[in-house]
Amino acid sequence: MHEVSIALGMIEELMRIGRENNAKKITHVKLRIGRMSGIVTDSLIFAFDAVKLEHPLLSSAVISIEEVPLVYECNKCNKKFEIENFTFPSCPFCGSFGLKIISGEEQHIEKVEVEV
Amino acid sequence: MCDTCGCSHEHNHKETKTIDLNQSLLKSNEEAAASNRKHFDEEGIFAINLISSPGSGKTTLLEKTIDALKEKINIGVLEGDIETELDAERIRKKGVPAVQITTGGACHLDSLLVHKAFHSLEHQLNGRKLDILFIENVGNLVCPSFFDLGEHLRVVLISVPEGHDKPVKYPKAIRTSQVLVISKTDLLPHFDFDMEKIKKDALSLNPSLTIFEVSAKTGDGMQEWIEFFKKHLLSHE
Numbered sequence: 226m227h228e229v230s231i232a233l234g235m236i237e238e239l240m241r242i243g244r245e246n247n248a249k250k251i252t253h254v255k256l257r258i259g260r261m262s263g264i265v266t267d268s269l270i271f272a273f274d275a276v277k278l279e280h281p282l283l284s285s286a287v288i289s290i291e292e293v294p295l296v297y298e299c300n301k302c303n304k305k306f307e308i309e310n311f312t313f314p315s316c317p318f319c320g321s322f323g324l325k326i327i328s329g330e331e332q333h334i335e336k337v338e339v340e341v
Numbered sequence: 342m343c344d345t346c347g348c349s350h351e352h353n354h355k356e357t358k359t360i361d362l363n364q365s366l367l368k369s370n371e372e373a374a375a376s377n378r379k380h381f382d383e384e385g386i387f388a389i390n391l392i393s394s395p396g397s398g399k400t401t402l403l404e405k406t407i408d409a410l411k412e413k414i415n416i417g418v419l420e421g422d423i424e425t426e427l428d429a430e431r432i433r434k435k436g437v438p439a440v441q442i443t444t445g446g447a448c449h450l451d452s453l454l455v456h457k458a459f460h461s462l463e464h465q466l467n468g469r470k471l472d473i474l475f476i477e478n479v480g481n482l483v484c485p486s487f488f489d490l491g492e493h494l495r496v497v498l499i500s501v502p503e504g505h506d507k508p509v510k511y512p513k514a515i516r517t518s519q520v521l522v523i524s525k526t527d528l529l530p531h532f533d534f535d536m537e538k539i540k541k542d543a544l545s546l547n548p549s550l551t552i553f554e555v556s557a558k559t560g561d562g563m564q565e566w567i568e569f570f571k572k573h574l575l576s577h578e
């Protein structure tokens with residue numbers, strides 16, 4: 226359950242950001258989570274919602290999550306493509322197995338909205 | 342009453358602001374990891390984070406690695422477990438300083454825990470310098486892969502009895518490691534373990550992965566593993 230630790234770290238960071246910006250309240254937190262990040266978004270939100278109540282600055286904050294698809298780039302023909310199943314991917318354009326992941330592993334806080 | 346203008350009715354003076362961050366969700370751990378790494382670099386220490394499921398053979402591999410290296414190289418160990426001092430005691434029996442980190446439930450180490458434990462390890466050293474620091478993570482193939490500890494090298498173990506399908510089931514552990522050790526190879530005759538498949542899957546997830554096949558029990562493959570460390574230490578100096 227790394228989501229609990231991640232939520233706790235995120236809350237600490239949000240409190241710091243809130244104070245730095247003299248926020249009265251943090252109302253909205255927008256995350257970008259890749260399909261292959263390994264973060265279970267429901268667990269993350271569950272942990273966040275449980276702990277946020279202890280902090281007035283955060284108690285009404287709502288999380289929204291943009292899920293980022295898994296995108297590969299072919300090392301041979303340089304084309305990019307989205308893929309659902311990461312086991313044995315090959316390039317749909319040229320068949321090559323030499324691929325690299327260019328997105329889908331994100332674990333980011335993109336922005337927060339605050340009341341000042 | 343409205344706080345902002347002092348008038349007697351409730352109305353909207355709310356001013357909102359959007360703050361663009363675009364930062365890692367694990368920023369605080371990553372910052373502490375960077376400071377650990379800087380400290381290790383200043384001390385000339387090569388730090389290795391060992392991750393695997395419980396029982397894949399991390400402590401046993403460490404014991405054998407210590408036997409092979411301790412004459413020439415100063416080794417220190419941090420042992421992560423949820424409970425007990427058992428693994429640190431196993432390492433101390435080898436004559437190597439070890440500090441046990443008990444997380445009391447957490448399924449992974451983080452860089453603050455490592456920072457604190459490293460300072461208590463330094464107390465045991467009485468000024469002696471380390472060449473290598475091994476950090477054995479809590480047995481778990483999922484959570485530790487999220488937490489940079491400030492290591493220079495992440496090694497993931499998968500033992501033969503666990504099965505060859507583990508890389509595709511635990512892609513993050515493979516993606517974030519530089520070395521895969523396939524352990525307990527002495528057990529291959531007893532399992533339907535497809536060595537070619539596990540290597541192919543692991544390399545398809547992480548093309549720059551270095552793979553070792555090791556039996557800590559028979560010593561098979563230990564030579565290559567040890568040589569790899571000697572080479573890394575030389576290039577790290």
Ligand SMILES: Nc1nc2c(ncn2[C@@H]2O[C@H](COP(=O)(O)OP(=O)(O)O)[C@@H](O)[C@H]2O)c(=O)[nH]1
Nearest residue numbers: 395396397398399400401402525527556557558
């Ligand atoms: N057959 C065999 N057993 C091993 C080998 N390495 C470790 N073991 C056994 O696997 C069990 C777990 O090992 P341990 O090193 O404590 O695993 P850890 O939980 O990853 O630290 C112990 O009973 C070891 O004796 C090996 O190379 N071959």
Ligand SMILES: [Mg+2]
Nearest residue numbers: 399400428477
């Ligand atoms: Mg152990």
Ligand SMILES: [Zn+2]
Nearest residue numbers: 299302316319
């Ligand atoms: Zn292609």
